[in-house]
Amino acid sequence: MIEMYLNNISASNKTKVNKLRKIILQASPKISETIKFKTLFYTYKGLFCYFSIETKTDKLYIGFCDGYLLSDPKLYLTNKYTKKIRKLYVDEITPAFIQILQVFLQEAIWVKDKILKK
Helix, strand or coil: CHHHHHHCCCHHHHHHHHHHHHHHHHCCCCCEEEEECCEEEEECCCEEEEEEECCCCCCEEEEECCHHHCCCCCCCCECCCCCCCEEEEECCCCHHHHHHHHHHHHHHHHHHHHHCCC
16 A cells, blocks of 8 residues: 555655655654555554645645644744644755654654653
8 A cells, every 4th residue: 555655656756755754664663654544644642644745736745643732943844724733844855854854753752642641
């Protein structure tokens, strides 16, 4: 199922997704990867984050399911059209972007463990 998802996205987004999958899975051994709602989801004590691509622009983003609880003083995350989900758009995968993603992943794990107590 995951390979089918990857085969249905553009080559540039597929390259990005494959790099980012490893980073997400390395954030915790308890994170698992699955297909839900026709997209690539990660679970950690429930829905955690997912990849999505905007149809009109082909822009890739990572949606954090409980993103409204994440601190974001530099406004990397957007919440357009969503109440709880926050989106981190993926332009280039630079060392700085990876570091930002890792911080959000660790905070999202902390939110699940401490605030939501799931």
